[in-house]
Amino acid sequence: MSHDDFAIEPIEGLPERPPEGEHILWQGRPDWWALAKDSLNVWWVMGYFLFLAAWRFVSLVDQVPLMRALVLALPFIILGGIVCGLLMIFAYVQARTTMYTVTNKRVAMRIGAALTVTLNLPYRQIVNADLRMRGKTGTIAFEVPKDVKLGYLTCWPHVRPWRSPVQPALRCIPEPKKIAEMISDAAEARVSTPVIERRGAPSGSPVQVAAE
Incomplete structure (x- = not known):
């Protein structure tokens, strides 16, 4: 689910090139001012x-x-x-060092300013997604299985506030409805595609396959 991202990125936002059959649908960053208001509560x-x-x-x-x-x-x-002022600087740095990536197989989140981490959320491991609108921007939070352990402080501010277990989120992104529909369509297509698994068989015997 996560990857310590110290190497040079072959594609911005991803620690390695997507495997064959995977392609990028969208990439973007949080809006820094919306992040300052929504996540850091600068007005409060x-x-x-x-x-x-x-x-x-x-x-x-x-x-x-x-x-x-x-x-x-x-x-x-x-x-x-x-x-x-310090909160706004922090929000700006967080936004500039963050890259959200949506592909036809997963959602990837390159987050963190001092310590960069990439979270990989395959559609088959996303239980549910929630869209919250805030003006022209919005946040898409992902509910993951309970056995997937994510640190709140490691992911913050790219999380849904006050939720346990931790729900990683695409925070304060532009065109959130469009991105949510894109993720929904890609996830539906991915989950409905059967996984074909080749099982061992004696020589000369027919190969048995199973679809999940």
Whole structure:
């Protein structure tokens, strides 16, 4: 399901070239601003610091001159701006280092800025998919079998929040409905295709095959 991606990528977003019979349908990245708002909650963080600044101002305005109260409240606004700036930088870096790939056989997610990891999600191992719209972008989360162990911190922020077991997700992608339909069609075609397995047979005996 995962691959430590330290080698040079022959195709951006994939640690190796797709095998014969597999072809890429779509590749894309998260929208960094949508990622900052949806995953990192930058507006909530900004609102929290504005609340602290307002609380500081109100608690001091009847004790000190007006300008003095404003000056004493200003550090919270400055600190909030710094924190929100760092969150936006983090979101931008995450978006630039991420590459989502949809093929006719799997969904691959090259994620991580400091430690790059590629998650491979074959359609036969995806139990369910969920689309959540947020304006012009959306998130497609994948439910995988319970025996597939994925680390929340390893995948974050490319996961569905507050879900256990972990559900990896294509976060804040453009044209999410189009991509969801593409994945649905590819998964249906892949799952409905029988897997032919050659079983050993004595010499001269007919070969027995089984379809899953």
